[in-house]
Amino acid sequence: MxxxxxxxxxxxxxxxxxxxxxxxxxxxxxxxxxxxxxxxxTALSGGVVYAGGGTRQQVEAGVTDSADAMFAYLKHEVRDAVSEATLRRFCEDSAKSLAWLEDQGVPFSSALCPFKTSYPTDDYYLYQSGSEDAVFDDSGPDPVPRGHRTKAKGTSxxxxxxxxxxxxxxxxxxxxxxxxxxxxxxxxxxxxxxxxxxxxxxxxxxxxxxxxxxxxxxxxxxxxxxxxxxxxxxxxxxxxxxxxxxxxxxxxxxxxxxxxxxxxxxxxxxxxxxxxxxxxxxxxxxxxxxxxxxxxxxxxxxxxSVWRFITPPSALQRGVLVDSEGRRFGDTTRYGAAIGNEIIERGGKAWLLVGDDVLRVARAQVKTQTSPFQRWQVRYFLNRGMVTAPTIEEVAAKAGIGTPEPFGTPPYSLINVSVRAGFGYPCPMxxxxxxxxxxxxxxxxxxxxxxxxxxxxxxxxxxxxxxxxxxxxxxxxxxxxxxxxxxxxxx
The missing domain is CATH 3.50.50.60 (FAD/NAD(P)-binding domain)
Structure with a gap:
């Protein structure tokens, strides 16, 4: 044939x-x-396209962006995977590329997510999907949302x-x-x-x-x-x-x-x-x-690329990451792939240390900041996936790790964010x-x-x-x- x-x-x-x-x-x-x-x-993904430089959705949401600002951020992520000329072309063509997808019938929306998350609920379709907050100090471009989620219910x-x-x-x-x-x-x-x-x-x-x-x-x-x-x-x-x-x-x-x-x-x-x-x-x-x-x-x-998402709920960004020795590392505002890679470098084991003040806010956010597919994971790691104790020494002993420096208000909780944290909290890769x-x-x-x-x-x-x-x-x-x-x- x-x-x-x-x-x-x-x-x-x-x-x-x-x-x-x-x-x-x-x-x-x-x-x-x-x-x-x-x-x-593709069909199993979240249907998110990283785009910027002034997409229609960004303009409608009142977000100011440029190809230069997008390039300035992405060169920190992309590094030498492609040439600067190719990355520049990728950024300069980004808004037109998203418009081309719309011409093919793919729907996007300017509904802007007001909180930091790994994936927005069905109320929002434009969000900050990268590590922009962690890359620049006050001298760099302002972090802007460039995650354009396909407009559809559930994972898009x-x-x-x-x-x-x-x-x-x-x-x-x-x-x-x-x-x-x-x-x-x-x-x-x-x-x-x-x-x-x-x-x-x-x-x-x-x-x-x-x-x-x-x-x-x-x-x-x-x-x-x-x-x-x-x-x-x-x-x-x-x-x-x-x-x-x-x-x-x-x-x-x-x-x-x-x-x-x-x-x-x-x-x-x-x-x-x-x-x-x-x-x-x-x-x-x-x-x-x-x-x-x-x-x-x-x-x-x-x-x-292995992803360990700290959010949602967004309040968990206020926690600190610690390794098996109890030493702090990383930046909880970064995207889950960056956090995941840092955990891999530490033998695949890590915990998120939060105080009672953060935990209370995080639990209150579960209903409004999570989609159904996220909710069972969040409930897992906020219950079976963590240990709590009145003192930092006791909570470290329960988790079986070195004693970290105190952070937040007691009682303290350690959430297991290891690569193998359990069936209820998988680490995509x-x-x-x-x-x-x-x-x-x-x-x-x-x-x-x-x-x-x-x-x-x-x-x-x-x-x-x-x-x-x-x-x-x-x-x-x-x-x-x-x-x-x-x-x-x-x-």
Whole structure:
């Protein structure tokens, strides 16, 4: 079985959808392949896009921002993951990029969140999603909200992807789901297509049902998720039919990262074991391996982002982080990824010390500052996840750590914020490294005709992470790959 198109996109999440839409808009015929039904980690995400420089939502909310201010902050986070020229372009294009998403049907809102949080409730959709408060003193740019959450109830990633998928179909792109890419086709040193295995009929329907049923259990209760996806993989091996999809001018890999590759995580980031893998079994590094087998190189594969959120409730920012020796560290106003990385550096163990004055306010904020999916976690760590005692010596003894300096008013509480703090308080994580690409075009270096985007490639968020930066980079790098592969299609 054989299919031919100008452009073939491997992976149908945010980056793949954006690449496909741009390529189709440029006049290319496009085929998108996805091992499952599409969506990937994008659909499981919070649907937050980090954007600034004067977006429509910022202006409506009365927020003053500029591309220069956004760049000044992000260069502290991005560091040398990409060149300053690329980061500058990312910032200068940011507001237009968000407007482009709106043109595709993705809804955003200017409802501004008045408190610091890791993810706002359904009342708010614009919030401060990074570590801006901690980076600058009074001489730097004023911290501003740049987290643009897709307007939808609950976690908004599914709505974000649904609208992009609809736009992809409107663009005339052919989407082939339940189709697994297994090898790139090379002709005269250039990528010319993809060899796949695809499912049809009843096996296809069963595979689709198993992957849908297994998505959330795979994250929150891995033993069940692994069994369901194991059955799906069995269907692929037993009933998958060979398929070659020929690409006249180029292939875009946008198949996610490798957080589902447990062996790779053990090798590259053993300290991260015990975190909650944010992704799907499709994030097994398969797309990255395709690029490597074709001659591509990888970088920053040891960059794994683990998130330990202190907020909500916002009052907990007034606490202090301590390690197993009782020594203070870190800054509770920073985004959860920065806090998580600092905890990893201390052996994965940490506690948040709060006094009774802070704890009372925090408990009063639970009802108004948390979404339903956050509430059970907050109630866990404000009850079973902490110990309380009248003196600092007693509370440290209960927690089994060194005695910290007193802070706040007694009685004192120590909240366990370790990576392995318990089932009720998981620590999400994802991988940030991938294929090395030309930053002007998105083409994989050394492999003509092959492009990469999103978490399959080194990008803006490959050094450190703040909320919304991965989706923003998926849009940025996906569109870049789609635009430049079209130029090849016109040759």
């Amino acid at each position: 054989e299919v031919t198109a100008d452009v073939v996109v491997v992976g149908f999440g945010a980056a793949g959808a954006c690449a496909a839409i741009e390529a189709a808009a440029g006049g290319a015929s496009v085929v998108v392949l996805d091992r499952f039904a599409g969506g990937g980690a 990633g599914k709505a974000f992807f649904t609208r992009l998928a609809e736009a992809t179909r409107r663009a005339g792109v052919r989407i082939m789901t339940q189709t697994r890419a297994v090898e790139l086709v090379l002709e005269d040193g250039r990528v010319a297509g993809v060899r796949c295995r695809t499912l049809t009929g009843l096996p296809r329907a069963l595979h689709s049902a198993l992957s849908r049923a297994g998505a959330k259990p795979w994250i929150y209760y891995p033993p069940v998720g692994r069994k369901l996806f194991g059955l799906a993989a069995l269907l692929e091996r037993r009933f998958g039919r060979p398929l070659t999809v020929t690409a006249r001018r180029g292939v875009v890999i946008s198949a996610g990262g490798f957080i589902a590759d447990r062996a790779a995580i053990r090798e590259l980031g053993p300290a991260y074991r015990g975190g909650l893998a944010l992704g799907t079994p499709g994030d097994d590094g398969g797309g990255i391996r395709l690029g490597v087998e074709a001659g591509g190189k990888t970088a920053r594969m040891d960059k794994i 994802l991988t940030l490294g991938g294929l090395v690409v030309d930053e002007e075009t998105g083409e994989v270096r050394g492999v003509p005709g092959l492009y990469a985007a999103g978490r399959s490639a080194v990008g803006v968020c490959s050094e450190s992470y703040v909320s919304g930066l991965s989706l923003a980079d998926c849009v940025f790098s996906g569109r870049r790959a789609g635009l430049h592969v079209v130029k090849e299609a016109r040759c």
